[in-house]
Amino acid sequence: MTRSIAARAQAALDHLDAATADPHFAYPARPDEAAAAQLRLANLLGIPTEQVTVTSDGLRRHYQSGEPVLLTVSDPADDHHPETTYRFIIAAPFYDDDPIYLLDACPECGADVPVWTITRITDLAPAKRRDLPADLTADDTLPYDPGHRDTCVYGPMGG
């Protein structure tokens, strides 16, 4: 049975309220921001909220309000695609339009860094991810990511 929009909207609000009231939810990220980011990604992917695990992103901490969040989604195998774990980050989850980045192997050092900007589900299509984005260093997100190994040319100390 398909649930109504009203029922899904109320369930999302109830989840947001419950998470906001829980000081341990995604600590030390702000629970309201973390829960909103979790809902945002679940809606983008069209999956249940509980399938998205949200934690504070310990590597990319801001040490101030508005902690980055790490969102992890395990995707089961199907007839055409192997089991996959997707890891996304949102640097400033306070903002509903802050970019969602998919972590992937750095072309230089192989570490998990924000390679792909995910705006809609089509951005995750294998056909769109065969080649690295041409504008990989168009903004500061990839070059300044602390996920790079120390010697990486893309990393903060590299180049």
Ligand SMILES: [Zn+2]
């Ligand atoms: Zn790197």
